[in-house]
Amino acid sequence: MLMRVLYLLLLIQINIFINIAYAKLNYVSLNTIESELREPLFLKLNIVGSGNNLPLRFTLVSQKNETEMAAHRLNAFMVRLASIRPAIGESFIQVYEFDGQAWQKVQQVDISNKLESFDPSLANRPAQKNITSPVAPQVTSKEPDTECQLTRESKETLWSIASRYKDNWRVDVFSAMLAIFQTNKNKFSHQHIGYLIDNASLACPSRKTIAMMGEKEAMKAEFFRLNKLPI
Helix, strand or coil, rough: CCCHHHHHHHHCCCCCCEEEEEEEEEEEEEEEECCCCCCCCEEEEEEEEEEEEEEEEEEEECCCEEEEEEEEEEEEEEEECCCCCCCCCCEEEEEECCCCEEEEEEEEEEEEHHCCCCHHHHCCCCCCCCCCCCCCCCCCCCCCCCEEEECCCCCCCCCHHHHHHHHHHHHHHHHHHHHHHHHHHHHEHHHCCCCCCCCCCEEEHHHHHHHHHCCHHHHHHHHHHCCCCCC
16 A cells, blocks of 8 residues: 555656546545654545546645645545645645536645644554544454354344444444445345345444444445435
């Protein structure tokens, strides 16, 4: 992964813009800052969209300068950004969508108060209430893997199942529902998150699937987006 990020930084240096396509944005938030203070900026954003995919651009605004950022899509809900410039003092991530005619700024993420609080030694630890920059939840050996089956009562709802397992997985209820859904799509009628088949056996989400979940608000937005999709 480090080599990929370095490659993206090289492209920025030779003025090649890196654009990615996401559905029209509904929600953007900071997930994790991965670089130390006054070093080239590396970070991850939570990102949720709906509708048709649109090209996106990301820039860093710091010390009254705006710099293009390289983007690497990690999964459906997260993107890693890299800049050859550090973020110092008041700093923002600007998000632009291309509407077919011009780039339009659609989101701005303030990272000013997140910079000095970052501690690289915490990057791989489970998210805690006292850590300013949340990180992906880590799963211990006691937590589920793809070979286990979830315990389920007769006709129990997805919400109820997720509520029972979320604390063990160290995620919120929306992340738990999405992890169960992604692991068991064939157990949902028409593969729709709102139609869990009665009495269907459910496999436990893998550690990797759980670790890919983002912040609660991003996962909540994604759950409601999926729930509103037509059958």
